[in-house]
Amino acid sequence: MPNQATPLPTEAPPATGEPAIRLRGLRKEFGPVRAVDGVDLDIGAGEFFAMLGPSGSGKTTVLRTIAGFELPTAGTVELAGADVTHLPPFRRDVNTVFQDYALFPHMTAGQNVEYGLRVKRVPKARRRERALEALDTVRLAGYAGRSPAQLSGGQRQRVALARALVNRPKVLLLDEPLGALDLKLRLDMQTELKQIQRDVGITFVFVTHDQDEALTMSDRIAVFNAGRIEQVGTPREVYERPRSAFVAGFVGTSNLLSGRAAEAVLGRPGVFSIRPEKIRLDGDLGREAPDGEIAATGTVANSVYAGATVRYEVALDAGGQLAVLVPNHTDQGFRAAGRVRLTWRKEHGFRVPEAT
Ligand code: ADP
Numbered sequence: 001m002p003n004q005a006t007p008l009p010t011e012a013p014p015a016t017g018e019p020a021i022r023l024r025g026l027r028k029e030f031g032p033v034r035a036v037d038g039v040d041l042d043i044g045a046g047e048f049f050a051m052l053g054p055s056g057s058g059k060t061t062v063l064r065t066i067a068g069f070e071l072p073t074a075g076t077v078e079l080a081g082a083d084v085t086h087l088p089p090f091r092r093d094v095n096t097v098f099q100d101y102a103l104f105p106h107m108t109a110g111q112n113v114e115y116g117l118r119v120k121r122v123p124k125a126r127r128r129e130r131a132l133e134a135l136d137t138v139r140l141a142g143y144a145g146r147s148p149a150q151l152s153g154g155q156r157q158r159v160a161l162a163r164a165l166v167n168r169p170k171v172l173l174l175d176e177p178l179g180a181l182d183l184k185l186r187l188d189m190q191t192e193l194k195q196i197q198r199d200v201g202i203t204f205v206f207v208t209h210d211q212d213e214a215l216t217m218s219d220r221i222a223v224f225n226a227g228r229i230e231q232v233g234t235p236r237e238v239y240e241r242p243r244s245a246f247v248a249g250f251v252g253t254s255n256l257l258s259g260r261a262a263e264a265v266l267g268r269p270g271v272f273s274i275r276p277e278k279i280r281l282d283g284d285l286g287r288e289a290p291d292g293e294i295a296a297t298g299t300v301a302n303s304v305y306a307g308a309t310v311r312y313e314v315a316l317d318a319g320g321q322l323a324v325l326v327p328n329h330t331d332q333g334f335r336a337a338g339r340v341r342l343t344w345r346k347e348h349g350f351r352v353p354e355a356t
């Protein structure tokens with residue numbers, strides 16, 4: 001049997017009881033454009049949940065529908081079991097952080113964070129206390145008096161986060177919040193944000209088009225394609241057992257084998273995938289595959305040195321091409337046109353359901 005029979009450990013089972021967010025039959029049309037095309041989804045209380053997908057796949061529209069900035073064409077939005085589909089944003093226990101988080105430039109960080117409480121007429125002393133608490137949560141204690149111009153990009157982003165947390169919403173929606181940061185800062189903020197979510201324990205729904213970001217930060221991921229969700233699962237499930245060719249390709253390198261190549265290598269027809277880092281390369285062309293392994297032979301079409309790894313593209317003798325990611329310390333320096341043997345453990349290959 002294909003290894004799909006082996007269940008993967010589910011690392012973060014959705015909380016029992018009423019989900020923090022429940023979407024049913026959600027659709028949104030803008031004139032002729034169907035931005036959201038039938039989304040059903042439960043997000044548990046306290047989950048760090050990522051919506052991952054290419055640009056234009058409907059992630060922002062779903063988020064805006066949860067926040068109440070968009071009225072769905074059809075379907076319902078529930079928060080903690082209550083139908084809020086027709087409630088305005090301010091009647092929902094939800095806050096949003098956008099990518100282009102705009103701080104008021106003439107106000108200090110503290111005043112920016114307090115702003116929402118001022119609008120709600122929270123007394124001044126209480127406001128101040130809550131703002132300092134929120135700044136402390138995002139590790140900006142001591143920065144309350146700074147103006148936005150005196151803060152770095154990452155610090156400004158954390159002020160925006162504190163501003164959204166200060167109302168203590170049950171759910172925080174984040175739309176590509178790290179998109180404006182450079183790579184190094186982005187990686188730091190990924191860790192920070194995850195830690196902050198653990199500290200405050202509220203539900204985070206995080207929109208991103210970056211697969212690494214989704215994989216490293218989330219308890220669960222929904223993969224979006226053309227207004228629909230193709231798969232929901234833990235990072236491990238989505239990466240190790242993609243349920244469609246789209247998911248296999250969007251979350252990682254898909255490395256698909258089909259037709260004759262799949263049959264020759266794996267002994268059965270269908271579409272198969274094997275992740276590049278699961279394949280080993282050696283020069284023992286004649287050797288049989290050890291027990292529990294698959295072996296194939298091929299010719300190196302291309303190699304790219306990337307520091308920690310070397311990436312090979314290998315044209316299989318059986319047809320088709322596979323990418324292989326070799327850790328630098330085991331690299332044997334195969335050259336283009338060199339003959340190689342590829343081996344991998346049977347259970348690391350998986351069948352990809354063909355599009356219907
Ligand atoms: P994503 O956030 O995944 O990039 P969006 O939800 O922003 O995707 O957009 C989904 C689709 O809906 C896109 O085709 C987009 O052009 C369209 N769309 C989004 N908002 C509007 C709008 N206000 N008016 C018309 N079309 C829109």
Ligand code: MG
Nearest residue numbers: 056059060061
């Ligand atoms: Mg978007």
